[in-house]
Amino acid sequence: MESGTALSNHSKSEPYIPEYELRQEMVRIGRLIWERGYVASTDGNLSARLGPDRLLVTPSGQSKGFLSAEGLLVVHLDHGDVSRPSGRGRGQRPSSEILMHLEVYRQRPDVHAVIHAHPPLAVAFSIAGVSLARCVVPEVIVTLGGIPTTEYATPGTPEVPDSIRQAIRQYDAIILAHHGSLTVGRTLWEAYLRLEKVEQTAQITLAAHQLGRVRTLSPQAVQKLAEMRRAYLQRQGRDLCEGCSICVFGDDYELPVPQTSASSHPSSDEALVRQIAQAIVKNLKGE
Numbered sequence: 001m002e003s004g005t006a007l008s009n010h011s012k013s014e015p016y017i018p019e020y021e022l023r024q025e026m027v028r029i030g031r032l033i034w035e036r037g038y039v040a041s042t043d044g045n046l047s048a049r050l051g052p053d054r055l056l057v058t059p060s061g062q063s064k065g066f067l068s069a070e071g072l073l074v075v076h077l078d079h080g081d082v083s084r085p086s087g088r089g090r091g092q093r094p095s096s097e098i099l100m101h102l103e104v105y106r107q108r109p110d111v112h113a114v115i116h117a118h119p120p121l122a123v124a125f126s127i128a129g130v131s132l133a134r135c136v137v138p139e140v141i142v143t144l145g146g147i148p149t150t151e152y153a154t155p156g157t158p159e160v161p162d163s164i165r166q167a168i169r170q171y172d173a174i175i176l177a178h179h180g181s182l183t184v185g186r187t188l189w190e191a192y193l194r195l196e197k198v199e200q201t202a203q204i205t206l207a208a209h210q211l212g213r214v215r216t217l218s219p220q221a222v223q224k225l226a227e228m229r230r231a232y233l234q235r236q237g238r239d240l241c242e243g244c245s246i247c248v249f250g251d252d253y254e255l256p257v258p259q260t261s262a263s264s265h266p267s268s269d270e271a272l273v274r275q276i277a278q279a280i281v282k283n284l285k286g287e
């Protein structure tokens with residue numbers, strides 16, 4: 001994906017949705033992400049391309065579960081200014097993360113919709129310092145490649161677009177460290193489905209951990225999935241370099257266990273000693 005694409009570029013294969021329909025769809029998707037618990041309070045923001053130089057965006061400070069179609073704002077892509085809204089949009093400001101949305105559209109002409117949410121488990125993984133980019137779930141490898149986590153950036157500041165600038169060239173779903181998620185798509189529905197997949201990946205990974213261990217897929221299995229991903233991207237008219245946009249290989253891993261009490265959980269030193277002892281015994285047995 002080329003960087004530095006002009007702001008007003010867009011994929012010719014993606015038709016623009018009539019404004020009335022797009023407003024209705026944004027209200028519907030906002031409701032869905034609120035009902036699914038991917039945002040709380042006034043968190044999150046959505047945007048979509050209205051035309052070559054305009055975006056429809058959610059206003060700041062409103063619950064995404066109770067948006068109104070006429071209250072959504074129109075923002076100009078090239079300078080980020082808001083069209084003078086009338087009716088219920090009057091006096092509203094666009095989302096505090098509008099700069100992040102503008103950065104996505106600047107770099108990705110194929111993207112027509114952006115959703116920023118706060119899916120709790122996915123955010124918890126970043127707070128715990130555990131990556132969701134490991135190769136563990138096959139369909140995530142094919143459809144998303146991987147789910148990278150950015151460096152921490154102060155929400156609502158220019159640090160946020162800076163933090164996603166590199167990753168958004170290759171990935172459609174990104175975790176903003178200690179903060180939330182960024183998912184993009186050709187439509188709001190596609191960006192929503194990717195958000196759903198991010199949170200489900202966190203749920204599956206956490207459940208695997210609770211069952212004892214997170215086992216990553218073998219390099220051979222990942223290689224096959226990477227070929228499927230290349231075909232998937234080609235069908236979308238996208239082309240990525242060899243090895244790009246794919247999950248991270250790594251050993252199986254155990255997530256950190258919370259230390260709630262000395263009696264119910266061994267200390268990290270005890271766990272380490274036990275692991276070392278097991279490794280020595282295995283070695284002695286020639287396993």
Ligand SMILES: [Zn+2]
Pocket residue numbers: 043044097116117118155179180
């Ligand atoms: Zn946020």
